[in-house]
Amino acid sequence: MMDVEDKVNLALKYPTEELLTVEELRSYFETGETLKHYIGFEISGYIHIGTGVVSMYKLVDLQKAGVKVSILLADLHSWLNHKLGGDLEVIRKVAVTYFKETLRKSISVLGGDPDSVDFILASNLTEEKREYWVQVLDLARQVSLSDVRHSLTIMGRTFTNSAKMSWLIYPLMQVIDVYALGTHIAHGGVDQRKVYVLARDVYDKVKLMPLTLGGRVVKPIILLHHLIPSLTMTGKESRLDLSETKMSKSRPETAIFLHDSPDDVARKIKNAYCPPKMTENNPVIELAKLFSFREPRRSPFTVKRPSEYGGPVEYWTFDELTKDYVEGKIHPLDLKNAVIEEAVKFLEPYWKWFSNGEGAKLLSDMSSMIKVTR
Ligand SMILES: Nc1ncnc2c1ncn2[C@@H]1O[C@H](COP(=O)(O)OP(=O)(O)OP(=O)(O)O)[C@@H](O)[C@H]1O
């Protein structure tokens, strides 16, 4: 049986960037009750490694820590945000086919158990929880416009006078989702921070569906994971504008998709931004961390430097690799070639599944559904 500290460490392991708060999480684990988790996704384009690998790695960590994990397929939210042409029927179809099955596949590739993950369609949640809408309205009575307008970044929008009313309803729904699902750990990328801080702040205002643990009303814990950066960032973007700097499915050239072929992966990494001697905001270094150094290595990470630059060099840890990179001992092109090899190996089970396994049909159905909405 895993002890509390091991569970906390799993929650904190990379790609976790922030956990509000660690002390609370420890005390929740100490109750011995089963904690519930959720992460929600809009249903729009194809699944990239930010969603399929980064987010799912964290879900699998929590599953290993004994947490009951779940995924909200946010069909209503996608519709409010005008995804997939605002066609709710298509959004729902994509949610329960391509989206759900691809995440299930990813969970099993990453060592988790997809059968014990709850998948919840947001529109079913609002039907099953009869108080859902009244609770959303009750929250609207209690928070100010300024509390909500700053949260629009969670849906990739900013507030202007022409903002749609639906954009203001969406964050309120996301707050109430945490409570309607009874989740002790609300999880998302750091771009979701604003709405979840609001969700924590209002814990004693959510009267129709308070969050409880062992009979006590508690605050939800917020777990925010690192965002894998856009491959095409140039380093000149404002750091605050996460929608510009993160890998995003609405900007395909920024992202590696789970179904990308080895040639696509190689081409995208070859063309990626990779500033010499810099590890911060360097998408290629980030890919090395994700694909090659999250777990202890069984064989070395090899950079095949030309002999005039010292010949091949082997690394067992991320720190050793970044130290040499910062010192200019590895050329960006040599790093890219090593990362391409590792990324292709990592993504091979996905590529096989999409090219001739069950994923192939899902992918082709998905592309026809998406075409209809364009
Ligand atoms: N680049 C990324 N790295 C890690 N997590 C990500 C990344 N992009 C999105 N996520 C996370 O996945 C969840 C769903 O995000 P979302 O559906 O908005 O993806 P997206 O690719 O940004 O889509 P869109 O381009 O439609 O905004 C959120 O928790 C978000 O933080």
Ligand SMILES: N[C@@H](Cc1ccc(O)cc1)C(=O)O
């Ligand atoms: N806002 C999230 C999606 C989401 C929707 C509802 C939630 O309850 C949680 C997450 C995104 O941008 O992808």
